[in-house]
Amino acid sequence: MxxxxxxxxxxxxxxxxxxxxxxxxxxxxxxxxxxxRDPDEQGSSRDTTGHSPWAQSVELVDSIDGHSLESAGLGRASTVLALDGNDATNLLVAQLARSRFDVDRVLVRVNDPGREPAFEGVDVETFDTTGVLADAVIDQW
Structure with a gap:
C-alpha cells in the first residue's frame, strides 16, 4: 500500500x-x-425502520474528473470501486485511480459486456453486471 x-x-x-x-x-x-454527482443519493438509503444506520462520508461533486476526485480525497484511497451506470465514466475513474492516484486495488462495474475489452489494459478487476444478473436469475431457477 x-x-x-x-x-x-x-x-x-x-x-x-x-x-x-x-x-x-x-x-x-x-x-x-x-x-x-446526485444530491438525492446523499444518505438516502434507509433500513426497514426508515433510518440511515450507516456512518459513511458522502462527497458531492459536479462532475467525475481528476480534479473532483482529488478534491474528494481519492488520492488517499486504498481501494476504488467504479460503480457508475456509465461504462465511459467507470473507465475514466479506473484510469485515473491507476495512473494519477496509484490506488492499490480498483474494481470496476462493466454494464455492457461488449465494452469489457476496453478495460483490459488498465490493470483493474472488472465484473460484468449482465453476467452477474444472468447467473443470479439462473441460480434462482
Whole structure:
C-alpha cells in the first residue's frame, strides 16, 4: 500500500448499486466514502425502520474528473470501486485511480459486456453486471 493511502474504500457512482455497496461496506465496518454527482443519493438509503444506520462520508461533486476526485480525497484511497451506470465514466475513474492516484486495488462495474475489452489494459478487476444478473436469475431457477 502507498504510504499516504489509508484503509479506505472510495465508491464512485451514486446510483442504487454504488449506494448499496457503500452502505454494505460501511455496515461491515469498512471506512467508506461515496462520491456522487446526485444530491438525492446523499444518505438516502434507509433500513426497514426508515433510518440511515450507516456512518459513511458522502462527497458531492459536479462532475467525475481528476480534479473532483482529488478534491474528494481519492488520492488517499486504498481501494476504488467504479460503480457508475456509465461504462465511459467507470473507465475514466479506473484510469485515473491507476495512473494519477496509484490506488492499490480498483474494481470496476462493466454494464455492457461488449465494452469489457476496453478495460483490459488498465490493470483493474472488472465484473460484468449482465453476467452477474444472468447467473443470479439462473441460480434462482
Amino acid at each position: 502507498r504510504q499516504d493511502a489509508v484503509e479506505r474504500a472510495f465508491v464512485v457512482g451514486g446510483d442504487h448499486v454504488g449506494e448499496r455497496v457503500a452502505n454494505r461496506l460501511a455496515a461491515a465496518g469498512e471506512s467508506v466514502t461515496l462520491v456522487t
